[in-house]
Amino acid sequence: MCLALCDQLVVSFQLQEIVFKNFYTAFLTIRVQRRSPADVAGEGPRKWVTCLRNYCLMPNPHTEEGSQDYFSVFRDQMLCDVDEVMAIRMILRQPSPVWLHFTIEELQIYPRGQESPQKDFPSWLSHLTSREQPANLHGGLPNPEKVSAEVQQMWVLTEMIHANRAAARIGRFDVDGCYDVNLLSYT
């Protein structure tokens, strides 16, 4: 079963990212209508081009997995150039008879230079599992789980004392609100 959504734009733009929330769509195809760079007046024939073909949103169309997930599709993932886009057509497919209704929601389209907020995430958050899989570790290594547990507690204790710094001071070198130079010494 297929459903097509079409968005006709007034001016052309450079597509950067498409973000949406899935609702039981199994596969997504995106086609764009582009204006030719030579067609300054915008009156020339426009061609529909497939930039994303059968992008899998649900690994198994009959089950829940991926059915309500958020997705981001970047220009780098597209099959073709997505500059000078005049219209976008999104073709949703759901072959399973289990789901009576399917669509995509919260659709957001970002042009180049305006990225989705998730871009601000630091790169290390995208690599939460170690890049260097410690497959060939020395046999004599201490248990990393136990080491990690103790070290993390030591870190927490240190951070806690850093956070609990005293606001008050002794005022050791203060004399009537000023420093007395004679009281200062080299240590």
Next chain:
Amino acid sequence: LAHHSHRTAFNNNISMAYECLGASGRRKKPGVNGRIYSELLRRICQDSEAPQEVTSPLLQRIQCRDHEAVPFDVFRYGVLTCFVLLEFVAKADTLYDVLDDGSGVADKRVCQAVLGTLEEALGASDFSVPIRYLEAGSKLGPDCLAVAMDRALLERKLSTSMKREEFLKKAAVLFIAKVKPVD
């Protein structure tokens, strides 16, 4: 005395201790002076199992001079810091047991790798940016620590040991560096 993690009870205990110590008694002037405060901190550290060479750098940082009047905020911070350091050293002691794997002696390269990773994680923290907490937590995860320890063993072939006292001292330095000196 309540454990420092039971913050309300601990704060109540600290307040009562400050009042008791500050009561004039036989002294001419009421209030907690540097002599009483510093002596209390020394007693707290002496009564523990932590070695003196580990605790004395902290005392030097937070003690007061005998004649100085100690405000409650400074008193509380000093006492809290002592107890937290003692718990930190106890954790470091347990960590050494993990690193030596029951042999009684830990590999120096592994010790330095673990302490180096902890130092890096402490340096990464910034209270104005909460995400730094996640970054530090990621650095101290089992995977990263395993890679750090493995790399240390591969980079330096010569194997020497680090004694427990030296490990505790080096670990305590990382903690004490984050303690604000009394001024």
